Amino acid sequence: MSNQVKIEPGHWVLIIFLLLALYASYLLIAPFIGPVVLAFVLSLLCFPVHQKIVRKLPDKPNLASTITCSLLVVVILVPATVVLMAIVQQSITFAKQSYQWVEDGKAEALLQQPFIKNGIERLNDFLPVGDFSIRDIINRLTEFASGFSKELLDLSTKVVGDVTGIIISFFLMLFVLFFLLRDHKKIIESLFWILPLARSQEEKLLTEANTVARSAVLGTFLTALAQGAAGGIGMAIVGMPGLFWGTIMVFASLIPLVGAALIWVPASLYLLLTGDWPWALFLTLWGAILVGSIDNFLRPILMQGTSNMSTLVLFLSLIGGLQLFGVIGLIYGPIIFALTHVLIKLYTIEFRDFLEKQDKS
Template sequence: MKNTLNVTASHRVLILALLFAAFACYLLIEPYINSIVMAFILSLLMFPIHEWIEAKLPKYKNIVAFLSCLVLTFIIVIPLLLVFSAIVQQGSVFSQNMYQWVTGGGIQEMFAHPWVVKGLSIVNTYLPFDTIDPQGIAQKAAEFATSLGSNLVAISAKVLGDATNFLMDFFLMLFVLFFLLRDHDKLISALRHILPFSRSQEDRLLSEIEKVSKSAVMGSFLTAIAQGIAGGLGMWLAGFPGLFWGTMMGFASFIPVVGTALIWIPATAYLFITGDTSWGIFLAVWSIAVVGSIDNILRPLLMQGSAGMNTLMIFFSLLGGIHLFGLIGLIYGPLIFALTMVLFTMYEEEFKDFLNSQDNS
C-alpha cells in the first residue's frame, strides 16, 4: 500500500514559508551560482580520483578532499598558464605583423586583387547594401593600425581583469568542491531524504544528473579542445601562428552554427588573395573534412544517451542554453532538457492507469 500525505493548513503555510526562504537563499547565492554548479559537475568528474585517494587515506577526509582539489588545480591551472603565455607571445607577434602589413600598403594590395575587385563589383551591383568603398575601409584599417598600441593596452587591461575574475571564481569553486567531495555521502543522503520520490525514482534522477553533467562537459569542452588542436595544426601548416589561432578556433567552436568557420574562412580567403592558392585549398579542405567532422561526430557521440535526447534536441538545448545563460548554458541547456525528459517519464509511469483510461475513453 502506498503512503499517503495529508496536507493540512499548517503544512501549506510551512511549505510556502520554505519556498520563500529557499528563494531568498537563491538570491543570496545567485552571483556565485555558476561557480557552485561547476564545482558540483567537477565533483562528479573528480570523484573516481577522489575515491582512489580516499582508499589510500580512509581516515583523513579533509586531507583527501584537499589533495583532490590540489590535483584538479594542477590539471587545470598549469596547462592554462602555459597556453596563455604562448598565446600572448604569438598574439603579440601577430599584432606586430598585422601593423606592418597594414601600414606597408598590404590592404591596398588586397583590394586591388582581381578576385576582390570582381567580388566587390557583384556585391555593390546586386545586393541591397550601401556601396562598399575599398578606400574607406583601407583608411579605417590604417587608423586602427596606427592606434594599435593603445588598443592592445586596453585589451590587455580587460584580459587581466577577466583573468582576475576567473581566478576568484576558480578559488570559490575549489572551496565549494572541497566540501562537496568531503561530505558527498552526507549530501546525497540528505537529498534522498528530502525528495518525495521512491528510491528507484531517486536513483534514476540522480543517475541522469550525473550522466548528463558529464556528457555536457565532455561533449562541449572536449570537442572544443579537439577542434582547437586540429584547427591549430592546420593553421600552423598553412603558415599561421598555430597555438594562437588554434585557441581562437577552440573558443569559436562554442558559437552555434558558425563555429570554427569564423576563423578558417577569413584565413583561407587571405591565402587565396595573397597567392598561396595551394595552402588555401589545403586549409579549406582540412577545416571542412577534419575540423568540421569533429563537431559533427564527436559532440553527438559524447552526448548520446542523455535521457533519450536525439541530435535535434541536443542542438536546441545547446543553442537555447547559450542564449539564456551564456557559455555556461552549454551545460545548463542539456541538463534542463534531460531532467525534463526524466521527470516526464516518471510522470508517465506514475499516472499510467489514468493516461491509459484517457486513451481508451
C-alpha cells in the first residue's frame, strides 16, 4: 500500500527507548495511579458541567477549572466527612449493643425457641463432625460480638490514622483533575496526534471510554448509593441503626447476585424470630419491592452505555475488576472490556479482506 510507513532500523531503536521511557514513567506514577485514574473518570463526568462554566468564563480557563474542582469538593468531601463521622459513631454504638445483647442472655433466649432447637437437632443429624449445641453457638456469638467491637474500634483508629493519606490522595486527584479539565482539548489533540490510528478510530475509542466510564460510575455506584439509602431508611424505621446498616448495604449491593439482600434478609429473620413479625413483614416487603426494584430498574437505565456488552461480559468485568483492583475495579473492569471490544471491532474492519480470505480458505 502506498500509505504504508517504512520503518528504518534507527526507528526501532527510538521505539524501544520510547517504550522503556514510558514504562519508567509508569513506575513513577504507579503509587498514585488510583487518584490519577479517578481524576480521569471524574473529568469525563464533570466535563458537561465544566463546559457550562467555561461558557460563562471563556477567557479564564484557570478560574473555570478552579470553580469546577471547588464544586466537586463541596459535593463530595463535605458530605462524606459528616457521614463518615456519623457511621463511626453508630458502628461503635451498635457493636456495644450487640455485645450487651449476647451478655444479657437475649441471644440464648432466641436460640431456645422450639423452631430453632429442632433445626439445630436436625442439622446435627447431617453433620459429618461432632454435634454442636446452643451453648456452643452462644460462646461463638460472644466471641464474635467481642471481636466485632474490637475490629470496629481498630478500623475506626485505622481510618483516623489514614486521614492524612486520604487527604493527600484526594488533593492529588483534584490537582490532576484541574489540569485535565483546563487542558482537555490540548490533551485530546495530543493523544490523537500520537496514536497511529485514523481519526475516526481514535474518536470511537474516546467515545467508548467516555460512555462506559460514565455508565460504570452511574450504574454501579449511584445504584449502590440509592440501595443503601433506601435500605438504611427501612432499617431506621424498624428501629435499627439506619446509617450504619445503610452504609453496609452500599458495599453489599456491589456483590453480584446477592446484593443488599445479604443485609435485609437476615435482619427480617431476626425480627421474625424475636416476635416482631409486623416489622419483619414490613422490612421484607421494603427490601424486596423498594430496594430490589432499584437494582432491577435503575441499574439498566444508568448502564445503558454498556448495552453493546453482553450481560455475561459485563458481569465478568465487574467481578474481575473488583478482584484485581478492589472497589475502583468496578470502573476499571468495564472500561477495559469496552476498549477491548472496540479494538477487536477496529481490527475486524482494518483486516476484513484478510479475515474473509482466511475464512474461505
